[in-house]
Amino acid sequence: MNVLRLSWKNIISKPLPSLLSMLLLAVGLSTGIILKLTEHQLTENINNTGKDIKLVIGAKGSRLQLVLSSVFQIDNPTGNINYGFYSLLKRNKMIKEMIPVSMGDSYKRKRIVGTNHDYIRLFSGELKEGVLFEKPLEATIGSAVASELGLKVGADFVGGHGMEEVLHSHDEYKYKVVGVLERSGSVLDNLILTPVQTVWIMHAGHGHDSEYTLGGAKEEIHDVPELEEVLVDSLSQKHEVHNHEGHSHEHHEHAEVNLEELLANIDPKDREITAILFPNLSGNAKIGVLNNANNQPNMMAVDPAPEIALLKNKLTPFVSIIIAISWFITIIAMFSVFIGLLSSLRGRKYEIALMRVLGASKSKVLVSILFEGVILSVLGYLLCLVLSHSGMELIGNWMQNEYQYEFTGWIFLNSELTYLLVAIVIGLVSALIPAYKAYKTDISETLSK
């Protein structure tokens, strides 16, 4: 029977007060750890998602909303811009890469994004099975979409208009899953990706802006021949490929002819996208695009980095309040451990004297009480790990549903070890006065009572 074991026995002999102290400490520390886990994953997600996007062009509105919706896929779009502007910018030799994104539809709360293959490359997406989308109505889905909705290659589904709630279903056209992406830990995991033409087909008939200028000269967009050619080529080629894969020839021919006709009949004014993402854009090219877009009547260009920094600044007061609450709970926990030990010692005064009579030195008695504080706090820390990580997992599931980002409780940060130190210090500090009182116990006086 050593001192450590004696301390442990004293703790478990009073399970309820001990558990209360541990629980309070655990709740206080858990709040801090959950914040750390959230902050870490949020920062990682933001960095992974936004680091390569240097500029975003979208409809005029909130700059932050444009960044959140088109880069991070967590807000509603500010509106749409005409695809013609994208085509005009394509003629600019200084722009090496730009990616159209078209949003507005979803399937079971998973966003459908019209784009091209560059979008997948931007987030280092890789195919797990099937192929990348090529033709309208073909969809390549993220890993979370596949696992959560049970969609596989070959499956079809009907999308609906709306991001959170489907306002109306596009019953007339079915998406067909042609590929599933590997898990990438990026926005791709929760998206359904399809060519931008799919979005036009789904929304055929809703026309908007039409006038854009490039380099100051006004240009009215009536038609984009390049695009038509690419589209028709793509349709014909994929038609052949699908024949080789043994799909129903008759069915595809029928569907594709209809789509070709439909696409050809869509007024260029109605060919819209939500935003254009510019990876690796810098220097004069960036300034040029920025100025050009901002000169358009219903358009704006936004650099995501300052917007994200602004968002972080806006969140800082809330984070500070939560941190303050977590410390407040932790300090209450410290008092709880202190009061628990003190009242426990009052009842054990004779036991302390007895230990001294049996040969325990003053320092041994002091250490045994300090051990009690430390054991309680270490147990509180272990309980806090369980609470914080399972709590984070629950919050993560909710956040994933709400914001399409993957958050998990099953990661461990090195900074969590700091909380162990904090817990031990709390245990020691709260046990210090009771331990000193035990140290100073007058054995003779106590035994005489």
Place this chain on the structure above:
Amino acid sequence: MVKVNGLTYNYSSEVQLKFPDFSLSKGEQALILGQSGCGKTTLLHLLSGLLKPNSGVIDVENENILNMSAARLDKFRGANIGIVFQTPHFIEALTVKENLTLTQTLAGKSKNVAKIKSLLLDLGVESKLNSKLNTLSVGEKQRVSIARALVNSPALILADEPTSALDDENCNAVLKLVREQAKKHNSTLLIVTHDNRLKDHFDKRIEL
């Protein structure tokens, strides 16, 4: 074995206790008698080094305990002096066995469960080895406290009013047990009491 000379203790500037000189040889058994408030328990605390006298000498096992450092005295007390209290107190969180092994380890001795079992057997409470203290009767607790006083085979056993709360039958039983066990372990026994029932059991009596 135990030698006391010129021992005084001041409770305050007005109250000074002066104790008679006496000595006990190894294995000897004696009684210290006195009325309440005459300083019996104070003498016991002085003998066990829990109080410091104002003057005098206390030799236990040929060592003046008053010259020992606090740490040395703690160890010495644990290893050489066993105390039986009037009201038996234990560490309630522990079992009988754990209380007794703690007594061994605090005295710097190694854990000896066989000895604990043997002592409990002698005292008739062997079945209580793994019991919690709060499940024991007062009589059983007193027996376990005697076992605790003996578990390190101390040179000196001090008993503070061990029978004053007991009826005649239990008084005789406890006294018999303490004396027998002290004799068995060749320990010097000094009982401090105001209980006149014990008077005739001891040849050596010191009156306060």
